[in-house]
Amino acid sequence: MDIQESEEIKKEFQLERMVLFSDAVFAIIITIMVIEIKLPEDLHHASKEDIRRAIIHLLPKIGAYMMAFFITGMFWSRHLKLFSYLKDYTNSLIALNLAFLFFVSLFPLGISVMLDTLTPRNYDGLYMYFTIVLLGILTQTILTGHIIKHAQNLCIRPDGIESNLEWRAQRIQFIAIPILFIYCILCFLSQVSPQFISYGVIAWAAITGLIRKKLY
Amino acid sequence: MDIQESEEIKKEFQLERMVLFSDAVFAIIITIMVIEIKLPEDLHHASKEDIRRAIIHLLPKIGAYMMAFFITGMFWSRHLKLFSYLKDYTNSLIALNLAFLFFVSLFPLGISVMLDTLTPRNYDGLYMYFTIVLLGILTQTILTGHIIKHAQNLCIRPDGIESNLEWRAQRIQFIAIPILFIYCILCFLSQVSPQFISYGVIAWAAITGLIRKKLY
Amino acid sequence: MDIQESEEIKKEFQLERMVLFSDAVFAIIITIMVIEIKLPEDLHHASKEDIRRAIIHLLPKIGAYMMAFFITGMFWSRHLKLFSYLKDYTNSLIALNLAFLFFVSLFPLGISVMLDTLTPRNYDGLYMYFTIVLLGILTQTILTGHIIKHAQNLCIRPDGIESNLEWRAQRIQFIAIPILFIYCILCFLSQVSPQFISYGVIAWAAITGLIRKKLY
Amino acid sequence: MDIQESEEIKKEFQLERMVLFSDAVFAIIITIMVIEIKLPEDLHHASKEDIRRAIIHLLPKIGAYMMAFFITGMFWSRHLKLFSYLKDYTNSLIALNLAFLFFVSLFPLGISVMLDTLTPRNYDGLYMYFTIVLLGILTQTILTGHIIKHAQNLCIRPDGIESNLEWRAQRIQFIAIPILFIYCILCFLSQVSPQFISYGVIAWAAITGLIRKKLY
Structure with a gap:
């Protein structure tokens, strides 16, 4: 093995290491919430009805865990x-990858705060959750943008990458997410009804979805 | 290295990444319960008998952990x-792999609810645990079915795969598990003795075991 | 790439997967105890002395964590x-590898029980910890024995493996550990002073250490 | 594949295993603190103001988590x-790698103690945190030194490694960190104002930073 080839393999391995480190973080995040789901203490002497009620109270938590699991799974498969x-x-x-992983790692916290409050x-928990997911999408968009900008050096097939990653649709988020944030802060400061914030989020989801459909 | 070969290696690596991500989830799930096993607080001033009793009370939890460890290990080696x-x-x-991992990640919760209640x-915890494991087996069967259906594109030796994975025996679960669920729901609604549900599970285990033996 | 070579690579990858799964379990086990180390709640209004005392109380826990970290690290490097x-x-x-990982995963619990009691x-916690570590060494010895027995099929250099793994010294554990267990149970049942158990453990460590030194 | 090549691949794989084990430990450490961030129990019946206050109280914890996340990320990318x-x-x-990972694994504890106290x-928590990070830098320096000392056997390009790792600047830590520790212990024992310790840390950061700039 000559040094040239040996270094190329090394570079591949560094990249692999970054990717597998991200996978480990994703795997921890995706399973972390299951630790929080537990029955109240000392049910051995509880009545049959109390136990059934305690088990039924687990169901919304399992639902929230399922939601966190699949949202994180979607981000992971996009990362893949x-x-x-x-x-x-x-x-x-x-x-940029670390910054993206940071916001991903806040997903379970966001969902648990939303469920508890x-x-x-009171929509505070919902807004917090939206903020975390939007920051996740934003850093993912920045990460995608960085890769596309330096595609000639970083990618194996630099020419087709823009269309493969649906970049023309995704880069809309650079404008759409900051506008949405400003809109929400204005709503919050002017003390209008919380519904207006929901309308903003729905409008954001509809517009970006429509643009993606139209372009690809 | 030409582009063709480079892309083939990339595809291999994506697959490897999916597999190692699954392994990380399995590894977290398989060890997660050990965090929950702990002594009550402040035993330093407790009497010798209290401490011994507290340690003995850990044993059923260690047993449940061992059970979760080896059941998850069996699912992992089948995934391997x-x-x-x-x-x-x-x-x-x-x-499909994410859906399978989701139900696997509920195993420790299922065992801990069963042990606590x-x-x-009261058999509610036992039923919850059976439900989780059966949904795990069901999604694993769906995953196996998907791989066999697309074996020509997805597998290295597409011809021998059906017999290697004992598919003729495993696909019985597509019918057997839904029938078992309907039977259990009917038992539950008609308020018969819980024993009838146990009989159903035993019958399911016996029939699918016999079919596997007869076919392979 | 012909099918022969492709299958060989696949086999290598399965082995790699088993090894990396073990590594993930080791990594979780080795860091799991750090979650348990925390200050009591609400120290913001405590006096300066209370805070210093609380921080000093963390030190034995950090020591126990360090101990668990390096014992697990030693088992990991032997596994490597x-x-x-x-x-x-x-x-x-x-x-066998799963059984070995199971006992490794009990190390942090063993250390925390020992520290708390x-x-x-009262030496109960110490005995529990010894039992866990001895079962870890025993399953590791069984695992080593299995690999050496099937060395012709499983290993890359089957001839030198016995001396490389210091097998003649390690297989002593097959006899030494059961004898030690029987001795401890007899001590326990005959209600002699706990010191006798400690003498047994020290004798075991000294004898196996001497044999290893003499043989290699 | 002849035995020579097979053994070389094996050696590569052992190294890869050590690296991926380190990555798994880093990934667990980097996400572990998010488990600790949670709202107080039973906020469903709390008033709107209480909920908002509880969410706002999460923010410093999220900040501490972000700090731990990026400090650990920096150590990880240096390890990479x-x-x-x-x-x-x-x-x-x-x-040496295990010793380094041990101090890295104490980072989240250090930050959480600092935040709580x-x-x-009272600066005790801050000193504890500084101590942990300095010990992390010290073991990393020892690890780097070991690799550079044995570069002829261990490294792919032994000649350029000293300048690549900025060793002439980093090895200053061998003297700088012990001096800083002795200075801090003297400050602590002579009961001077805690500010003097802060001055020491700032002087250390400024001097090592200046030397790095001057040398590279």
Whole structure:
């Protein structure tokens, strides 16, 4: 094995290491919430009805866990697709990937806060959860943008990558997410009814979805 | 290295990534319960008998942990065998694998609920545990079915795969598990003695075991 | 790539998967105890002395964590050496490896029980910890024995493996550990002073250490 | 494949295993703190203001988590760079790597203790945190030193490694960190104002930073 080839294999391995580190973080995040789901203490002396009620009370938590599991799974499979084009890495890529993983790691917290506080009169937990997911999408968009910008150096097939990653649709998020944040902060400050924030989020989801459909 | 070969290696690596992600989830699930096993607080001033009693009370929890460990280990080694035939992957495979991992990740919860609530008068925890394991087997069967159906594209030796995975015996579960669920729901609704549900599970285990033996 | 070579690579990958799964379990076990180390709640309004006392109370826990970390690290590095000879695997190897990982996963529990209950008058936690570590060494010895017995099929250099793994010294454990267990149970049943058990453990450590030194 | 080549691949794989084990430990450490961040129990019946206050109280914890996440990420990316030069390993390397991982695994504990106890009158938590991070930097320096000392056997490009790892700047830590520790212990024993310790840490950071800048 000559040094040239040996170094190329080394570079591949560094990239692999970054990817498998991300996978380990994803795997921990995706299963972390199951630790929080448990019955109240000392049910051995409880009545049959109490036990059944305690088990039924687990169901919304299992539902929230399922939601966190599949949302994280979706981000993971997008990460899988994104990194399948890489053949090299840079320090910026490591930093952006860490920033993306940071927001992903907040997903379970966001869902658990939302579940614990959501009532017809209080949407704070829901807003917190939306914020976390939007920041996740935003950092993923920045990460995708970085890879596309440096495609000639970083990717194995630099020419087809823009259409493969549906970049023209995804880069809309660079404008759409900041606008949505500003809109939400304005709503919050002007003390209008929380419904207006929901309308904003629905409009954001509809518009970005329509653009993706139209472009691809 | 030409592009053709480079892409083939990339595809292998994506598959490897899906497999190692699954392994990380399995590894977390298989060890997660050990966090829950602990002594009550402040035993330093307790009497010798209290401490011995507290340690003895850990034993059923260690037993439940051992059970969860080896059941998860069995599912993992089946997953190892199943994925050893793959040479490619599809989006459906990623989704089915995530669904399978979701039910696997509920195993420790199921065992801990069963242990906390099982009394001669209350089988709710046991039913919950059976449900989780049966859904795990069901999604594993669906995953196996998907791989066999697309064996020509996905597998390295598509011809021998049906007999290698004992598919003729395992696909019985497509009918057997839904029948068992309907039977259990009917038992539950008609308020018959819980023993009838146990008879159903035993009959299911015996019939599927016999069919496997007869066929292979 | 012909089918022969493709299958050989697949076999290598299955083995790699078993090894990396073990590594993930080791990594979780080795870091799991750090979650348990925390200050009591609400120290913000405590006096300076209370806070210093609380921090000093963390030190024995950090010591126990360090102990668990390096004992697990030693077992891991032995596992690394052991599996470096493998080129193939069997179902028994998977099962023995899982059994070994099971006892390894009990190490942090053993150390935490020992720390919480050890007093001059009570050695129960210490015995529990010894039992777990001895069962870990025993299953590791069984695993090593299985690999050496099937070295012709499983290993890359079957001839030198016995001396490389210091097998003639390690197989003593097959006799030494059961004898030690029987001795301890007899001590326990005849209600002699706990010191006698400690003498047994020290004798076991000294004898196996001397044999290893003499043989290699 | 002849035996020579087969053994070389095996050696590569052992190294890969050590690296991926380290990555799994890093991944667990980097996400472990998110488990600790949670709302107080039973907020469903709390008033709107109480819920908002509880969510706002999460923010410093999320900030501490972010800090731990990125500090650990920095150590990880340095580890990635360091190990990218390796082609072989020794038992000392395994031991030094474990010692380094041990101090890394204490980072989340250090940050959480600091957050819980830091007041204008009490810096104990801050000192504990500094101590942990400094010991992490120290073991990383020892690890780097070991790799550079044995570069001819361990590394793929032994000649350029000293300048690549900025060794002339980093080895200053061998003297700087012990001096800092002795200074802090003297400050602590002579009961001077805690500010003096802060001055020491700032001087250490400034001097090592300046030396790095001047040398590279």
